[in-house]
Amino acid sequence: MNLRLIKDSIVRNLSAILLFASLAVVLLIVLGLGSKSIPLLQTEKLGNILTESIWSPLKGNFGFLPFIMGTVWVTFISLIIAVPLCILASVYLVEYASDRLRNLVLPLMNVLAAIPPVLYGVWGILFVVPGISQFVAPLFGVHTTGYSVFAGGIVLAVMIFPIMISIMVEVLLTIPQELKAASLSLGATKWETIQKVILKKAKPGIIAATVLGVSRAFGETVAVLMVCGNIPKVPQSIFDAGYPIPALIANNFGEMMSIPLYDSALMFAALLLFVIIFGFNLLSRIILNRLEEKA
Amino acid sequence: MANVKTRLLKENIAKVLMQLSGITITGSLFLIVGTILYKGLPYLSWEMVSQLPQGGFYIGKEGGILNAILGSLYLGTVSTGLATLIGIPIAIYLNVYVKNGSFLARTSKLIFDVLFGIPSIVYGAIAFSVMIWMGIRASLLGGIITITLLTIPIVVRTIDELLKTIPIDLKHVTSSLGATKWEVAKILLRYIKPGIFTAILLAFGRAIGDVAGVLLTTGFSDNLPIYIDEPAATLPLAIFFQLSSPIPEVQGRAYASALVLTFIILFIVICTHYLASKQKKHKI
Numbered sequence: 001m002n003l004r005l006i007k008d009s010i011v012r013n014l015s016a017i018l019l020f021a022s023l024a025v026v027l028l029i030v031l032g033l034g035s036k037s038i039p040l041l042q043t044e045k046l047g048n049i050l051t052e053s054i055w056s057p058l059k060g061n062f063g064f065l066p067f068i069m070g071t072v073w074v075t076f077i078s079l080i081i082a083v084p085l086c087i088l089a090s091v092y093l094v095e096y097a098s099d100r101l102r103n104l105v106l107p108l109m110n111v112l113a114a115i116p117p118v119l120y121g122v123w124g125i126l127f128v129v130p131g132i133s134q135f136v137a138p139l140f141g142v143h144t145t146g147y148s149v150f151a152g153g154i155v156l157a158v159m160i161f162p163i164m165i166s167i168m169v170e171v172l173l174t175i176p177q178e179l180k181a182a183s184l185s186l187g188a189t190k191w192e193t194i195q196k197v198i199l200k201k202a203k204p205g206i207i208a209a210t211v212l213g214v215s216r217a218f219g220e221t222v223a224v225l226m227v228c229g230n231i232p233k234v235p236q237s238i239f240d241a242g243y244p245i246p247a248l249i250a251n252n253f254g255e256m257m258s259i260p261l262y263d264s265a266l267m268f269a270a271l272l273l274f275v276i277i278f279g280f281n282l283l284s285r286i287i288l289n290r291l292e293e294k295a
Numbered sequence: 296m297a298n299v300k301t302r303l304l305k306e307n308i309a310k311v312l313m314q315l316s317g318i319t320i321t322g323s324l325f326l327i328v329g330t331i332l333y334k335g336l337p338y339l340s341w342e343m344v345s346q347l348p349q350g351g352f353y354i355g356k357e358g359g360i361l362n363a364i365l366g367s368l369y370l371g372t373v374s375t376g377l378a379t380l381i382g383i384p385i386a387i388y389l390n391v392y393v394k395n396g397s398f399l400a401r402t403s404k405l406i407f408d409v410l411f412g413i414p415s416i417v418y419g420a421i422a423f424s425v426m427i428w429m430g431i432r433a434s435l436l437g438g439i440i441t442i443t444l445l446t447i448p449i450v451v452r453t454i455d456e457l458l459k460t461i462p463i464d465l466k467h468v469t470s471s472l473g474a475t476k477w478e479v480a481k482i483l484l485r486y487i488k489p490g491i492f493t494a495i496l497l498a499f500g501r502a503i504g505d506v507a508g509v510l511l512t513t514g515f516s517d518n519l520p521i522y523i524d525e526p527a528a529t530l531p532l533a534i535f536f537q538l539s540s541p542i543p544e545v546q547g548r549a550y551a552s553a554l555v556l557t558f559i560i561l562f563i564v565i566c567t568h569y570l571a572s573k574q575k576k577h578k579i
Contacts (some may be wrong), residue, residue: 004475004477004478005462005472005475007475007477008476008477011387011476011477011480012388012392012476012477013386014386015385015387016388016392018381018385018388019383019384019385019389019403022381022385022407022447022451023403023406025444025480026410028405028421028425029421031425032421033417033420033421033423033424051409079543084316085316085319085320086316086320088312088313088316088317088447089313089316089317089320091313092310092313092314092316092317093317096310096313097317097359103319104322107568108321108324109320110568111324111326111561111568112323112324112562113554114497114500114504114560114563114567115324115327115504115539115557115560115565116500116503116504116505116506116531116556117504117505117506117507117509117531117562118504118506118531118534118535118553118556119327119504119534119553119556119557119560120327120536121535122331122507122538122549122550122553123326123327123330123331125332125538126331126334126550127326127330131462154355158323158327161315161320161323165320189302189303189305189306190306191305191306191310192302192305192306194462197377198423199464212412216412217531218413218414219412219413220414220415221414221415221416221506222505222506222507222510222531222535224536226538232429233445246414246416246507249420250419250510252415252508253405253420253423253510253511255520263424266420267420267424268418270416270417270421272418273414275488276338276416277412277413277414277417278409278413281408281409281413282405282409283410285405285408285409289405
């Protein structure tokens, strides 16, 4: 009897320690990145760092605007592509598709989610980039290599399909049958029911799914780095090259030690990413948890 | 309201649009795998997967990517193993020892959800600076630590979801027979056994495919990964580096390496799917 109780308390304490140690990782990240970014923040004002567009570490200019705008461009393009497609597709899967079709498509989404970023990057270089330079850009009379924020946006859109579809489908499945039946019995067509009842009811869930997609797109590094061109200038059109924040960190880690404040600037970039993504994730998870409790 | 004809027309247009979006999304998967297959297959050879890089490998001479394949498997296996050893007790603690719905349980789950979404580049950056601070150079060990941190949230959240599906009665019955909480936990773990393997495979897939984390922490090497304090090659990085070469032969090898990685991932996904369906049958 005693031995059993001892075993029980060992497991209890051990697992509690593991839990708190894992949760402490958040603190470690914030403190570590924060303390490393202090030197940069001491020499320049936060407002200047975020709004200046000149990036030349050798001269001590650390303007983050090109990178922030690069990230904003690719994320925005990916959302414009992915959000409507995902809403339409998940409504179809829930409202129209047979069980068989749904059980076929949803596992395929898991496959898409499991494909590593580097393979998306390879696909981007082999398919999206040449496609843009040979077919899409000439349509608009633009000459480009194809390495552009547009290419980054397309690759990102495909990367965030699975997470958005799986959450949207889950949210749509929780909508009560009675609501749909009430609308249909009043003579509304199915599409009208979808527009005026289902989508209205599913709005918070769809927003949460989109926010999760945004935060995924924000942090994606290698796939975007491979197709974006990486020129530290604020992009002016979708066919311009861009340089998102994660790519900045990944590309410059090797050489940063020799230039003063460079490592501090890169750590500040990582902190910026962490704070934004942490906030977005927290927001969407809280929305989703509320929905789950209501359902 | 408009007349019935236009309303039905709208209905049909919407339906076609929905079908088209579904096809686009599903099609993108086949497009990706197809593109890699089409480009990589001509370059794939036995030599590619069974040999180490020889002198002049990176200018198109002979050799293979065995170092990277083994490095990735090594890194993936060890970090997934560690993440499982850490993650399962946490999930158990949150579901068995702590009262369900308590502040601690809810906050912890929320934080693991958020950690799940933190990109690997952030983990890589923080691990990199910790390594510099402690005087460790880029090595397999650094990679293992980074990837373990990256995969713990996956294990915790997947197993937590599984534990939630267990009927609460099972827990109550076992407790009422006088079992300690640890004994209850053992019963629950047996109940979700196939699902645990799913969680492990999910984490393994993420571990083996990650680039941004290992880019900063693991380095690269042409040797077989033997010692834990030495840099090691990983498959995604091998693809990444070979692709940036201007030599067509080397680029071709990058496509072939991408194909190898695709095969590994597809194999993992198929195993996961199989185990998940087994877990469904396993339910009472």
